Amino acid sequence: MTDDNQPRTDGGTATALPGDSHDDDHLPPRWSLKRWLVTTNHKDVGLLYLATAMFFLVFGGVLALLIRAQMWSPRAPGTGVLSAMAYNQAVSLHGLIMVFWFISPFATGFANYIVPLQIGAEDLAFPRLNALSYWLYLASGILVFASFFQGSSFAGGWTLYAPLNIPAFMPSIGATTTVFAIVVFCASITVGGVNFLTTIHRMRAPGLTMRSLPLFTWSWLLTAWMMLLAFAALLAAVMILLSDRMLGTTYFAATTAGGSVLWTHLFWFFGHPEVYIVFFPALGAMAEIFQTFSGNRIVGRKWFIVSMVLVALQSFIVWMHHMFLTSINLEVKTLFMATTIGISLPFDLMVFALIYTLIKGRIRWDTPMLYAFGALVLFIVGGITGVFLGAVVLDYEFRGTYWVVAHFHYVMVSGVTGLIAGLFYWFPKMTGKTYDEFLGKLSFAVYFTGFNLLYFPLFLAWGTPRRVFAYRPEYVGWHRLASVGAVILGIAFLLIIYNLAKSIVAGDDAAANPWPYSTTAEWAVASPPPIENFPGKPSYVSGSLEFLDDDATAAAAADGGTAATDGGHAALESGHGDDVHVDHASYWPVTIGLFTLVTALGLSGLQVGSYPSGLEGLFYQGASVLGVVGLLGSITAMGYENFTAHEGGLGEAWPFEGVENTKMGMWVFLASDVVLFGAFIGAAIFLRVAYGWTQWHPIPHNPIPGLVNTYLLLTSSFTVILALVAAQKRSRKGVVASLTLTFLLGLGFLANKAIEWVVLFSEGTGLDSSVRASTYYLTTGLHMGHVIAGLLVTAYLIWRAWNGAYTDGNDETLEYFGLYWHFVDIVWLFLFPLFYIV
Amino acid sequence: MARTKLYTGIYVALFVIATMQVAVEQIGLLESSYMLALGLITVFSLVKAVVVAGYFQHLVWEPRSVTYVMLLGFVGFLALTVAASYSIL
Ligand code: HEM
Numbered sequence: 069m070t071d072d073n074q075p076r077t078d079g080g081t082a083t084a085l086p087g088d089s090h091d092d093d094h095l096p097p098r099w100s101l102k103r104w105l106v107t108t109n110h111k112d113v114g115l116l117y118l119a120t121a122m123f124f125l126v127f128g129g130v131l132a133l134l135i136r137a138q139m140w141s142p143r144a145p146g147t148g149v150l151s152a153m154a155y156n157q158a159v160s161l162h163g164l165i166m167v168f169w170f171i172s173p174f175a176t177g178f179a180n181y182i183v184p185l186q187i188g189a190e191d192l193a194f195p196r197l198n199a200l201s202y203w204l205y206l207a208s209g210i211l212v213f214a215s216f217f218q219g220s221s222f223a224g225g226w227t228l229y230a231p232l233n234i235p236a237f238m239p240s241i242g243a244t245t246t247v248f249a250i251v252v253f254c255a256s257i258t259v260g261g262v263n264f265l266t267t268i269h270r271m272r273a274p275g276l277t278m279r280s281l282p283l284f285t286w287s288w289l290l291t292a293w294m295m296l297l298a299f300a301a302l303l304a305a306v307m308i309l310l311s312d313r314m315l316g317t318t319y320f321a322a323t324t325a326g327g328s329v330l331w332t333h334l335f336w337f338f339g340h341p342e343v344y345i346v347f348f349p350a351l352g353a354m355a356e357i358f359q360t361f362s363g364n365r366i367v368g369r370k371w372f373i374v375s376m377v378l379v380a381l382q383s384f385i386v387w388m389h390h391m392f393l394t395s396i397n398l399e400v401k402t403l404f405m406a407t408t409i410g411i412s413l414p415f416d417l418m419v420f421a422l423i424y425t426l427i428k429g430r431i432r433w434d435t436p437m438l439y440a441f442g443a444l445v446l447f448i449v450g451g452i453t454g455v456f457l458g459a460v461v462l463d464y465e466f467r468g469t470y471w472v473v474a475h476f477h478y479v480m481v482s483g484v485t486g487l488i489a490g491l492f493y494w495f496p497k498m499t500g501k502t503y504d505e506f507l508g509k510l511s512f513a514v515y516f517t518g519f520n521l522l523y524f525p526l527f528l529a530w531g532t533p534r535r536v537f538a539y540r541p542e543y544v545g546w547h548r549l550a551s552v553g554a555v556i557l558g559i560a561f562l563l564i565i566y567n568l569a570k571s572i573v574a575g576d577d578a579a580a581n582p583w584p585y586s587t588t589a590e591w592a593v594a595s596p597p598p599i600e601n602f603p604g605k606p607s608y609v610s611g612s613l614e615f616l617d618d619d620a621t622a623a624a625a626a627d628g629g630t631a632a633t634d635g636g637h638a639a640l641e642s643g644h645g646d647d648v649h650v651d652h653a654s655y656w657p658v659t660i661g662l663f664t665l666v667t668a669l670g671l672s673g674l675q676v677g678s679y680p681s682g683l684e685g686l687f688y689q690g691a692s693v694l695g696v697v698g699l700l701g702s703i704t705a706m707g708y709e710n711f712t713a714h715e716g717g718l719g720e721a722w723p724f725e726g727v728e729n730t731k732m733g734m735w736v737f738l739a740s741d742v743v744l745f746g747a748f749i750g751a752a753i754f755l756r757v758a759y760g761w762t763q764w765h766p767i768p769h770n771p772i773p774g775l776v777n778t779y780l781l782l783t784s785s786f787t788v789i790l791a792l793v794a795a796q797k798r799s800r801k802g803v804v805a806s807l808t809l810t811f812l813l814g815l816g817f818l819a820n821k822a823i824e825w826v827v828l829f830s831e832g833t834g835l836d837s838s839v840r841a842s843t844y845y846l847t848t849g850l851h852m853g854h855v856i857a858g859l860l861v862t863a864y865l866i867w868r869a870w871n872g873a874y875t876d877g878n879d880e881t882l883e884y885f886g887l888y889w890h891f892v893d894i895v896w897l898f899l900f901p902l903f904y905i906v
Numbered sequence: 907m908a909r910t911k912l913y914t915g916i917y918v919a920l921f922v923i924a925t926m927q928v929a930v931e932q933i934g935l936l937e938s939s940y941m942l943a944l945g946l947i948t949v950f951s952l953v954k955a956v957v958v959a960g961y962f963q964h965l966v967w968e969p970r971s972v973t974y975v976m977l978l979g980f981v982g983f984l985a986l987t988v989a990a991s992y993s994i995l
């Protein structure tokens with residue numbers, strides 16, 4: 069079955085091995101609900117992601133059909149199937165749900181399932197965190213759902229533009245819940261991003277260098293990097309928005325100079341990378357499928373990868389093309405028009421590489437290939453129409469019209485199409501069943517027809533104002549065509565779901581490798597793969613994939629290690645084979661997810677500093693308290709739980725050789741925290757510039773208390789170092805004493821801060837006194853939150869150290885905590901001058 | 907580890923630089939020449955940050971790639987802050 073394969077570099081080839089009878093050790097069976105609650109296995113988590121994302125596709129799809137029903141005729145407010153406010157909610161939540169709760173999680177599902185298989189890893193680096201990402205995602209999804217039942221969900225468009233997003237214009241609790249849902253979603257993405265970056269960089273099989281990494285994994289690696297940094301900026305934006313809504317700061321108030329422009333900057337700094345975050349996984353899937361079904365290696369593979377890297381970087385410097393109609397100056401518009409043209413160049417290269425791959429090969433038109441090819445066609449249309457929008461002068465016409473709606477649906481839903489191609493492609497691998505090919509092809513015909521009937525007329529009716537259900541009567545024909553297309557596209561999705569559901573129940577068994585010419589490692593193991601994925605240690609050292617038995621492994625790992633690195637750690641870890649028992653189940657991720665949900669629901673009741681009165685208020689307050697207590701408890705329990713996962717660094721780990729997994733995870737997390745704080749600080753600087761830099765004076769009258777706090781934090785950083793030194797000297801007393809000092813110093817910092825705030829409050833300077841006061845309270849408040857979190861961890865560490873931990877040669881935990889604590893210190897080193905001196 | 911001495915020296919240096927930052931304000935430099943004072947204070951902060959990251963967080967002893975990851979975040983912050991502020995000048 070794999071005889072056709074020639075040895076290739078990307079992923080190499082291997083003979084399929086029979087499924088291993090090896091039980092899913094210590095996991096309940098698949099038919100039991102408990103299994104899905106406790107599992108941390110990447111394949112299970114992948115399936116959970118896929119199933120949940122499909123649910124949100126249907127949810128978002130229903131909202132879309134409601135929109136199209138309303139658009140059947142031009143309407144006056146109050147006529148048609150939806151009230152004006154219901155329509156606004158449908159439009160806003162359709163966009164939010166599709167972008168956040170469907171597309172990215174759908175791609176995450178594939179990444180979970182496929183990436184470890186492609187790189188020869190038995191699981192992700194942090195399996196419990198992976199489960200946690202999923203449960204946070206689900207919690208955020210439930211929040212979105214709940215928001216409809218709290219007065220009104222968010223109704224100001226998926227871009228949450230200011231000042232429409234503040235309580236004065238959108239007072240409902242449900243709108244706060246929607247924003248909170250995005251906060252939780254960002255947390256999920258951050259946890260997942262840290263995990264995937266550590267995994268892909270450090271858990272590759274020996275011999276699997278970056279150059280030979282399969283394209284889907286490449287695309288996901290870059291997606292994860294973009295997610296890590298872009299979502300941190302979004303997190304900052306939505307946290308500030310929450311603070312405006314819940315605490316009463318005034319960042320986005322209509323009266324603030326620069327408030328609404330600030331929102332667009334923060335949002336689109338995230339938003340443009342987001343469109344590539346959405347599209348890259350689809351691109352990776354398309355590249356795999358094009359190669360398999362044309363029997364041809366992608367043309368210009370190296371340049372394809374270089375282009376992806378360039379696009380990922382450039383995606384962070386084009387965001388103002390979404391702001392051509394705001395008050396930003398012409399120079400900056402011109403600059404961003406140029407960068408926008410710049411980013412389309414590497415994209416052109418990728419498109420041509422895909423086209424040439426097809427031209428050079430003999431194509432087999434199976435269902436995955438049909439969808440992948442369809443995705444390419446749609447993407448080209450979407451890309452070309454985007455170039456129009458990227459030109460400042462043309463955008464003056466097109467901005468806020470259906471041209472934009474048509475453009476981004478072509479590109480975004482092209483991404484969906486690529487992922488559906490992936491769904492058919494990997495379905496046999498994930499389920500062990502074969503889908504119905506005829507139904508698959510039929511669904512594509514319906515899909516492609518429905519898609520173009522739905523979205524192409526929107527270009528022709530482009531004069532329709534966006535997000536509005538009144539339009540010029542001459543467009544009625546086009547809008548009706550679009551509504552009909554929407555129904556057809558909906559039917560196509562139902563056909564897809566029916567086909568796959570039917571095949572899971574009654575499909576033929578699938579071979580390990582149903583696709584001739586496939587070259588990546590997921591096809592070298594049974595369908596579905598056993599829990600440990602591989603029948604031995606995967607290795608590419610010989611040039612193609614081999615599974616080594618464990619004795620050979622030690623040698624191979626050492627070899628691989630020395631070849632790729634300077635060999636520092638290989639010897640140390642060899643022999644670490646089967647004798648380590650790996651865990652697969654934990655209750656804590658789902659528990660943390662649950663309490664996050666409760667906390668968010670509770671806090672959403674907080675409106676500009678106060679809870680609603682009566683029973684309702686009691687409910688929200690109770691939920692807040694219960695949630696926070698539960699969260700603290702379950703996080704501690706998860707930290708305390710014994711859980712053994714696979715280590716990294718046994719194979720390829722470029723460029724993080726010798727940086728142990730948890731340490732790398734911590735650093736990657738801190739990089740995202742740099743962007744989070746960076747966006748808060750950037751927001752403060754921006755508002756100050758808008759206000760007039762030198763007219764703006766620090767809120768505290770006197771820098772000396774701030775200086776004292778600087779001393780306290782610096783000293784506490786120093787005592788953390790001393791704790792580590794003591795641990796290395798195996799002095800339990802020393803560790804406990806230094807950590808206790810750290811704790812006290814941190815407490816001193818907080819007390820000093822509290823006094824400062826109390827004095828300011830008593831003088832009448834509150835969060836809402838001025839935007840200047842808002843930035844001071846919120847930015848230093850975020851820092852204080854970090855200090856409090858650090859102190860909670862310190863307390864935990866003291867307790868553990870008291871009981872003898874860290875002085876037995878395992879002092880990494882102290883070191884990693886130190887990384888965090890010093891980071892908090894560094895942030896203060898910038899906040900202090902900015903908010904106390906200059 | 908014999909690095910304790912090094913760490914102590916750095917700690918003292920950080921203490922001094924923090925004090926100098928406030929001294930810049932106390933001697934009235936902000937009033938007399940604002941840009942110079944702002945520049946000095948910023949440079950002091952940067953120096954402190956680099957030293958903490960380099961030695962307390964051990965970046966000088968880690969593979970350079972870790973530093974680049976952090977720089978990536980920092981460059982992101984700079985890009986956002988500078989370009990956004992410039993856009994409304
Ligand atoms: C060559 C490629 C592209 C160019 C030059 C381009 C350009 C643009 C421009 C200038 C806008 C702003 C239009 C306006 O609001 O007036 C825009 C909107 C948009 N684009 Fe693209 N784009 C490209 C590719 C993509 C891709 C690949 C995606 C997603 C997969 C995408 C998704 C979006 C979305 C979602 C919006 C609308 C945002 C909103 O709600 O306002 N674009 N595009």
Ligand SMILES: [Cu+2]
Binds near residue numbers: 339340343386
């Ligand atoms: Cu864009």
